[in-house]
Amino acid sequence: MKDTMKYILPLILLISISLPVLAKDWTEYYFQFEIQDKSELEFLTDIISIAKVQGNVVWAFANDEEWQAFQQLNYHPQLLQKPGYGIEQPMRDVGDSFRDWYTYPTYDAYVAQMYAFASNYPNLCQIYDIGTTINGRKILFAKISDNVSLHEAEPEVQYSAAIHGDETCGYMTMLHLIDYLLSNYSTNPRIQNLINNLEIWINPLANPDGTYYGGNNSVSGARRYNANGYDLNRSFPDHWGTPSAPTQTETTIFTNFANNHHFVLSANFHGGTEVVNYPWDGTYTPHIDENWFIDLSADYVNTARQVYSNYMTSLYSTGYTNGADWYIIHGGRQDYFTYFHHCREVTIELSNTYITPATQLENYWNYNYNSLLGYLENALYGLQGTVKDVYGNPLTATITVLGLDTVYSTAITDPACGDYIRMLLPGTYNVQISVNGYEPQTFNNIVITEGQKTTLNAVFGVIPPSQTLQLNAGWNLISFNIQPNNLNIESILSPVMGNVIQIKNLKESFHPGMDSYYNTITNLDITCGYWIKMNSSTSLYLEGTPIDPSTHPINLKTGWNLVPYYPENILSVISALQSITSYLQEVKYFNQVYIPERINNSLTQMEPGKGYWIRVLQDCNLIYPAAKN
Numbered sequence: 355m356k357d358t359m360k361y362i363l364p365l366i367l368l369i370s371i372s373l374p375v376l377a378k379d380w381t382e383y384y385f386q387f388e389i390q391d392k393s394e395l396e397f398l399t400d401i402i403s404i405a406k407v408q409g410n411v412v413w414a415f416a417n418d419e420e421w422q423a424f425q426q427l428n429y430h431p432q433l434l435q436k437p438g439y440g441i442e443q444p445m446r447d448v449g450d451s452f453r454d455w456y457t458y459p460t461y462d463a464y465v466a467q468m469y470a471f472a473s474n475y476p477n478l479c480q481i482y483d484i485g486t487t488i489n490g491r492k493i494l495f496a497k498i499s500d501n502v503s504l505h506e507a508e509p510e511v512q513y514s515a516a517i518h519g520d521e522t523c524g525y526m527t528m529l530h531l532i533d534y535l536l537s538n539y540s541t542n543p544r545i546q547n548l549i550n551n552l553e554i555w556i557n558p559l560a561n562p563d564g565t566y567y568g569g570n571n572s573v574s575g576a577r578r579y580n581a582n583g584y585d586l587n588r589s590f591p592d593h594w595g596t597p598s599a600p601t602q603t604e605t606t607i608f609t610n611f612a613n614n615h616h617f618v619l620s621a622n623f624h625g626g627t628e629v630v631n632y633p634w635d636g637t638y639t640p641h642i643d644e645n646w647f648i649d650l651s652a653d654y655v656n657t658a659r660q661v662y663s664n665y666m667t668s669l670y671s672t673g674y675t676n677g678a679d680w681y682i683i684h685g686g687r688q689d690y691f692t693y694f695h696h697c698r699e700v701t702i703e704l705s706n707t708y709i710t711p712a713t714q715l716e717n718y719w720n721y722n723y724n725s726l727l728g729y730l731e732n733a734l735y736g737l738q739g740t741v742k743d744v745y746g747n748p749l750t751a752t753i754t755v756l757g758l759d760t761v762y763s764t765a766i767t768d769p770a771c772g773d774y775i776r777m778l779l780p781g782t783y784n785v786q787i788s789v790n791g792y793e794p795q796t797f798n799n800i801v802i803t804e805g806q807k808t809t810l811n812a813v814f815g816v817i818p819p820s821q822t823l824q825l826n827a828g829w830n831l832i833s834f835n836i837q838p839n840n841l842n843i844e845s846i847l848s849p850v851m852g853n854v855i856q857i858k859n860l861k862e863s864f865h866p867g868m869d870s871y872y873n874t875i876t877n878l879d880i881t882c883g884y885w886i887k888m889n890s891s892t893s894l895y896l897e898g899t900p901i902d903p904s905t906h907p908i909n910l911k912t913g914w915n916l917v918p919y920y921p922e923n924i925l926s927v928i929s930a931l932q933s934i935t936s937y938l939q940e941v942k943y944f945n946q947v948y949i950p951e952r953i954n955n956s957l958t959q960m961e962p963g964k965g966y967w968i969r970v971l972q973d974c975n976l977i978y979p980a981a982k983n
């Protein structure tokens with residue numbers, strides 16, 4: 355018995371570790387009720403999950419606790435048939451054609467379909483598994499871009515659907531969109547333009563535990579909430595208020611994903627009504643880009659209405675609304691992305707039905723696909739560019755439209771590539787680009803044109819003065835005409851240390867291979883010339899402050915001196931040494947010699963980077979000529 359336990363116990367532990375923690379059982383309530391005044395929604399939104407408001411009628415969902423709290427208020431709700439419990443939808447399984455757009459996939463068929471996109475179009479599509487839900491299902495993103503395995507300096511755009519598990523039109527529309535983008539890339543210039551210039555991230559199913567609450571083989575039984583019984587679209591960090599739902603596993607998966615990316619434009623898709631809802635959801639204060647959002651929303655609706663003129667008319671004749679004007683929510687992903695990530699996100703309610711009947715899915719695709727492409731195209735326009743330092747390294751910069759931008763609306767560069775985009779209505783703007791540690795740069799009268807990209811790149815910093823020393827194998831006689839900030843000899847030689855055998859001047863020596871006892875050089879002395887012995891040829895690049903010869907006289911002693919050469923340019927020996935003409939007896943560089951009274955000298959010029967032997971009659975100061983400006 356005991357012996358058996360020895361094997362069973364680790365097995366039990368293993369199983370309990372690898373199995374997801376199953377969520378508690380809970381009831382989802384769907385109901386409608388009436389309000390007297392719209393202001394009541396401001397406190398109701400934190401008690402129940404409002405799904406739709408039309409006139410004074412409210413449709414909402416609740417878990418057990420929320421339902422109990424709501425029962426304390428005198429609203430006389432009318433319980434309704436839950437949307438997920440309607441007619442059984444036709445399903446397709448793994449192996450069935452995924453282009454049968456008149457069926458819903460089983461959960462396994464969905465996962466297989468996502469990975470099939472990547473294996474069918476490996477150059478354009480990769481699947482990212484960004485995390486596992488409470489009940490062990492995957493949250494998957496398709497990344498679609500040319501050079502898909504690279505992170506390029508391209509705007510990152512995002513679509514995510516079905517955060518409410520029982521709102522399935524977006525789920526299917528996103529699967530169709532992925533297929534449409536990939537299968538039309540080779541022939542359709544509009545698709546090529548999108549895929550070549552953007553990184554498109556599409557998450558068809560944000561809440562798989564909700565959609566497949568009734569089991570992996572059916573969307574019947576789908577729920578709005580996650581497996582724990584919370585509305586994920588009320589669980590995101592919220593600047594304007596406290597999220598109505600606690601942070602969930604799925605919330606953290608999405609916020610971690612957001613923190614590791616740089617999304618500039620996004621939309622999340624819902625159902626239950628038909629409307630485009632733009633920020634903010636959490637405050638009546640307009641977003642400073644409200645007019646831009648209206649333009650964007652109107653474009654979406656009007657493009658769709660070219661296919662079906664009655665589309666998105668169920669709530670507003672315009673087809674769009676300010677979020678808070680419709681009803682306030684706290685903890686939605688739209689405000690989260692738009693506020694904290696300076697992204698621009700809208701919420702798009704695609705269909706009046708929650709679980710769109712499979713027979714209607716193709717209609718909704720036809721209404722929406724042009725709008726979906728047009729929406730992404732916004733990230734091809736506006737003000738775009740890169741911010742880098744003088745070496746071409748990307749910088750974290752803030753791009754501020756002067757007189758317009760506020761704390762949440764400025765564009766921020768993607769630190770990985772230094773690229774940014776600020777989408778704007780057509781007009782003329784003054785723009786400031788700022789980077790920590792530098793003076794901000796201002797660019798006036800930047801013109802933004804409808805449907806065009808305006809490029810504005812900025813470079814910060816200046817290249818410090820530098821010197822490149824050519825070092826040959828064997829002994830070299832060298833000197834420096836710039837003073838590095840760090841004079842430590844090991845630091846200066848570190849780029850070439852593997853090639854250095856020994857460096858020495860008249861007093862000191864440094865030999866990387868020898869005990870430190872013998873290494874007497876600690877800091878470079880810029881008033882000396884040096885011998886350096888290399889095991890192979892290389893060059894040494896140094897940055898620092900140019901040495902001004904007029905303030906750096908070189909003290910020469912009677913006889914031979916090993917001296918540096920400070921001028922930036924090659925000079926004749928006569929010009930270079932004019933300050934000591936009266937005392938000069940001889941100059942040497944290896945076997946090249948200069949003697950003043952001799953005619954055919956083998957040494958006639960002095961040049962930067964070299965060290966020289968100079969013999970003088972008496973102590974004197976060598977002052978090289980100042981550089982000509």
Ligand SMILES: [Zn+2]
Nearest residue numbers: 518521624625
């Ligand atoms: Zn929804």
